[in-house]
Amino acid sequence: MxxxxxxxxxxxxxxxxxxxxxxxxxxxxxxxxxxxxxxxxxxxxxxxxxxxxxxxxxxxxxxxxxxxxxxxxRQQEFLTIEDILAPTGDPRLVLALDGIEDPQNLGALLRTADGAGVDSVVMTERRAAPLSAVAAKAAAGAQEHLRIARVVNLVRALEDLKRQNIWVIGLDERGTTDYDRFDFTGDCVLVLGREGEGLHDLVRRTCDHLLRIPMAGGVSSLNVSAAGAVVLYEAFRQRRAKQRASAGSDKSAGASSKPKRLKGLGS
Known part of the structure; x- marks a missing residue:
């Protein structure tokens, strides 16, 4: 229990x-x-x-x-990577956590993931914070509404996701592309690394793209939970904008397809 x-x-x-x-x-x-x-x-x-x-x-x-x-x-039940791979019909946004060790950071990330519309979360079983009462308190209960899988080998899980044509995007201060220049509207998984040390080398090499958050001050990077919030809500913004644009074009198409009323005698 x-x-x-x-x-x-x-x-x-x-x-x-x-x-x-x-x-x-x-x-x-x-x-x-x-x-x-x-x-x-x-x-x-x-x-x-x-x-x-x-x-x-x-x-x-x-x-x-x-x-x-x-x-x-009772302990929360976790999914397998096979459950995460099952198609949903909509573009998927997956959050992968590469050894987050602080339960406060874990909880904050899960709370953000729920708010930003993340489809699934992949967590490592070893050398990572468990989904404890402390993490649940920091998440404000958000973990109860998320699809969470725990895996032994994150690299293997990311490779499985790539085989499903899902882009693997790592957030790393050594990345060459600013996070807001990337198109998050398709299927993608955002990978966040450990506090202070970032992504493991093998995980970094598995990523298709490495993004960075530009910093204007003297500090080189943000706390992992803050950085995750910045990028996840950028992904959410892009996806919502695309949905609104699509809904607007559908309405326009529907309006233009209606037959025009012809004016005649007695109009």
Missing amino acids: QILYGVHPVEEALKAGKRRFDHVLIARERRDDRLEAIVNLCRDLKIRVRTEPRETLTDIARTQAHQGVVAIV
């Missing part, structure tokens, strides 16, 4: 309906609408709810940041 704590992680896990809950603990000292909504959700889903002293929740969560709610749930 796994612990989830915090209002958003617990609430989103309840709404997503993918997890099996054992029970939910509510701090006796806290009473407000947000916690009451969680209690009502639990009742609707027939999940046990217990009230306990706040100190008990702190001991279980091992942090005071639980916001008065702790859930005991």
Whole structure:
């Protein structure tokens, strides 16, 4: 079993309906609408709810940041790379994480991925932060709505994606192309590397393109979660603009294809 704590992680896990809950603990000292909504959700889903002293929740969560709610749930189930490869019908945007070690960064990236319309996330099993309660809290529950696969060999997974005609795009300060000059409207996977060290050499060589974020100040690069947010929302912007343009052209075509009314006697 796994612990989830915090209002958003617990609430989103309840709404997503993918997890099996054992029970939910509510701090006796806290009473407000947000916690009451969680209690009502639990009742609707027939999940046990217990009230306990706040100190008990702190001991279980091992942090005071639980916001008065702790859930005991089954571990999140992950997909395989074969699941990610299954066609969706729309251009795919995949996020691949090459050994992100800080759970706060992992959670922030998952939250951004959900907001930016990422189709799937590929994470490495070894030498990377697990999808822990800390990461779930930083993600504000976004991980419950994402398709996440864990792989042993990221290079092999990226090669599998390339065989499906998906461009593999690495973000690296040594890249030669600015991120906003790349066309993200097709099938592509964005690869982000480790904090401080970036992409592993084999992963970097597997990428079809290496992009960079130009920096105007004295610091050479952004934190990985900030850099990921910048590029993912650029991809989201491009894709949304293309969808709007396509919808506009369809409306124009539909309007022009309608027969014109002919004016005659009695018009």
